Amino acid sequence: MSPSDRIIVPLDVPTVEGAIALLDKLPEVTFWKVGLQLFIAAGVEILDLLKQRQKRIFLDLKLHDIPNTVAGGVASATTHGVDLLTLHATAGRAALTAAAQAVGVHPQPKLLAITLLTSLNARELAFDLKIPLELPEYVLQMALLAKESGIDGAVCSPQEVAQLREICGPDFLLVCPGVRPTWAEAGDQRRVMTPREALDAGADYLVIGRPITAASDPVAAWQRLVEEVAKG
Numbered sequence: 001m002s003p004s005d006r007i008i009v010p011l012d013v014p015t016v017e018g019a020i021a022l023l024d025k026l027p028e029v030t031f032w033k034v035g036l037q038l039f040i041a042a043g044v045e046i047l048d049l050l051k052q053r054q055k056r057i058f059l060d061l062k063l064h065d066i067p068n069t070v071a072g073g074v075a076s077a078t079t080h081g082v083d084l085l086t087l088h089a090t091a092g093r094a095a096l097t098a099a100a101q102a103v104g105v106h107p108q109p110k111l112l113a114i115t116l117l118t119s120l121n122a123r124e125l126a127f128d129l130k131i132p133l134e135l136p137e138y139v140l141q142m143a144l145l146a147k148e149s150g151i152d153g154a155v156c157s158p159q160e161v162a163q164l165r166e167i168c169g170p171d172f173l174l175v176c177p178g179v180r181p182t183w184a185e186a187g188d189q190r191r192v193m194t195p196r197e198a199l200d201a202g203a204d205y206l207v208i209g210r211p212i213t214a215a216s217d218p219v220a221a222w223q224r225l226v227e228e229v230a231k232g
């Protein structure tokens with residue numbers, strides 16, 4: 001896999017037309033993420049469009065519901081060519097297990113558990129969410145719960161990826177948002193590292209959105225990122 005294939009770009013836009021404009025502008029991007037904004041607006045039409053263009057699809061719906069409902073959502077995703085699909089680890093062991101069983105014999109999607117959103121920091125974990133664990137330990141426990149339940153990997157910040165790689169092993173997929181080159185704003189991301197640092201720590205894929213899509217020149221931003229990750 002070339003370094004650029006490890007970068008997943010979110011289609012965080014409100015319309016199919018906006019998504020097509022980004023796809024046309026960045027033809028070298030092979031892996032795109034569809035999140036709540038675009039999926040609620042466009043539905044499976046956007047998945048079909050990405051498949052027609054032979055793109056890989058990360059469907060980031062962050063399922064969080066009772067086991068039967070989560071399993072139904074996963075089963076639907078198996079019929080739409082989705083490569084990666086997210087659900088929250090905090091849905092619990094029964095929901096995670098039901099999700100893994102719903103994929104069944106299908107080769108895809110690979111399931112990723114959200115451990116702790118990259119927009120949250122240690123203070124919010126302790127004081128707002130009332131979680132009495134240190135942040136790295138909480139993320140690790142969520143990843144282990146997912147792994148024990150048959151989930152393929154986790155979404156974590158680059159700051160936790162080295163520990164998760166060491167403890168969860170080489171085959172557990174680790175996908176990192178919260179990635180910021182030195183020349184981009186962090187925005188609402190709280191636990192960030194640079195693309196090169198995230199890959200060196202053991203991430204399989206990086207999700208990088210606004211540093212590219214909100215740049216004044218998205219093509220130049222993409223090329224600069226690819227050069228940076230290729231330097232490792």
Ligand SMILES: O=c1ccn([C@@H]2O[C@H](COP(=O)(O)O)[C@@H](O)[C@H]2O)c(=O)[nH]1
Nearest residue numbers: 010035116117118177178207208209210
């Ligand atoms: O913990 C998480 C889980 C998902 N995301 C998603 O990743 C992208 C990040 O976009 P940027 O513009 O690079 O911040 C976005 O679609 C989030 O919904 C995340 O950031 N953190």
